[in-house]
Amino acid sequence: MTNKYICIVDAFSTGAELAPQFKAYGYKVIHVQSSENIISDLLNTFNSEDFDQTFVFRNDLNDLIKQIENINISHIIAGTETGVFLSDLLSEKLKLPGNNPDTSILRRNKYEMHEALKAHGIAHAKQGYFYNLEDAVSWANTQNIWPVVAKPLDSAGSDSVSFCFNTEELITACNLILNNKNKLGFDNKGVLIQECLDGQQYFVNAVTIDGQHVITEIWKDKRNQGICDIEELLPYDGEAQAEIIKYVREVLTCLGIEQGPSHTELMFTKRGPVLIECAARMMGTILESAVIASIGDSHVTTTVERYVEPEKFMKRLKNGYKLNKNLFCITLVSKESGIVTENHVMEKLKELNSFYEVFHTPKVGERIFETVDLFTNPGIIYLLHSDREQIQRDYEKIRRLEKQGEFFRVKSTV
Structure with a gap:
């Protein structure tokens, strides 16, 4: 048992998995x-029993510092997106290893991160940020690069992301975003318009120590009209992967990620990898045990190792992860909203040879929503198997069952 403490800012979503693992090391x-x-x-994912002490920041940084400065904290980590700014500030104030708060905005603001890449000659998206509808529409018409993507500046989970093929669709998207709150609870004071990147999308998870970036997972992401369909965990080695890894490391360095986990989304275009967005925290909505079953580690376990066993972690810089079993993450899609009267998801999935786990499905009596983003999906399924073709067959069966309405019976409330 050590007398040192780990401080987690906003231990929500995947960040909720950190505390038990640090405690297992005696912290x-x-x-x-x-x-x-x-x-x-976010609050519904928090487990207060995992923590020795809890504090709330009430917009008085000096007061918070006074409350925690005598605790023997060795590291401060952002558990999720909302904790990035404060974790950077606290690390600096307490003179702990962390990311520079002067560049925190590059890691939270989707516009500023692309501007930073542009300034450093790194592939980026053409874009504009606007505080009103008229300027947004004028820019898009002047650029004439339809379709364009409209999105909030600092949300997550594909919240209010719209692919706009003409002025009318852009007006609708801007009205959805401007002066409304996003899914993280922040006010959308403006709207970000970017070129629509054409190609294959990927997610890349990494953990950084003293500016050196370890790639922990590379996921191939197949989407249908902007909604997640299949996320496939890829082997570390490969021609595309090598180019992706090189690019992501350049991005992380450019955005000032010196310590801790990161999650990067990119599009592999005709001109190579181009950033969609990057976050200085772990990947959200992920089943850690499934990733461990596939590669022996996860974004969480590798993040913890970086802080408690840095010498062991450093060895990962030379060797990539090994894919032991194929892993698909399938997002269910609902075409209707209402109240669930029957849920047959588990009984149907148990018949599949590659089925590993399902979570986030609505229970009988709960609401189900038409799926428009990550927040409105009615379930996430993990398929794990040594035979990739078996997973593909099971995936196709899942979509057939879904289309036939075999998973849920729904009573409309309209």
Whole structure:
């Protein structure tokens, strides 16, 4: 047992998995909530019993510092997106290893991160950020690069992301975003318009120590009209992977990620990898045990190792991960909204040879929503098998069952 503490800022979503693993290494763990007004979707993932002490930031940094400065904290980590700014500030104030708060905006603001890449000659998306509808439409018409993508500046989970093929669709998208709150609870003061990158999308997870980036997972992401369809965990080695790894490391360095986990989304275009967005935290909505079953580690276990066993972690810089079993993450899609009267998901999935786990499905009596983004899907399924073709067959059966309405019976509330 050590007398050192780990501080996690906003241990929500995947960040909720960190505290038990640090405790397994003998560390004590404290929690700092970055605001009094955290949205319920995040708060519902928080496990208070995992923490020795908890604190809430009430917009007085000096007061928070006084509360925690005498605790023997060795590292401060952002558990999820909302904790990035505060974790950077606290690390600097307490003179702990962290990311420079002067560049935090590059890691939270989707516009600023692309501007940073542009300034350093790294592949980026053409873009504009606008505070009103008229300027957004004028820019898009002047650029004439339809379709364009409209999105909030600092949300997550494909929240309010729209692919716009003409002025009318862009107006609708801007009205959805401007002056409304996003899914992280922040006000959308403007709208980000970017060129629509054409190609194959990928997710790349990494963990950084002193500016050196370890790639922990590379996922191939297949989408249908902007909604996640299949996320496939790829082997570390490969021609495309090598180019992706090189690019992601350049991006992480450019955005000032010196310490800790990151999650990068990119499009592999005709001109090579181009950033969609990057976050200085772990990948959200991921079943850690499934990833461990596939490659022996996860974004969480590797993040913990970076802080508690840095010498062991450094060895990962020379060797990539090994794909032991194929892993697909399937997002269910609902075409209707209402109240669930029957849920047959588990009984249907148990018949599949590659079925590993399903979560986030609505129970009988709960609401189901038409799927428009990550927040409105009615379930996430993991398929794991040594035979990739078996997984592909099971995936195709899942989509057939879904199309036939075999998973849910829904009572409309319209």
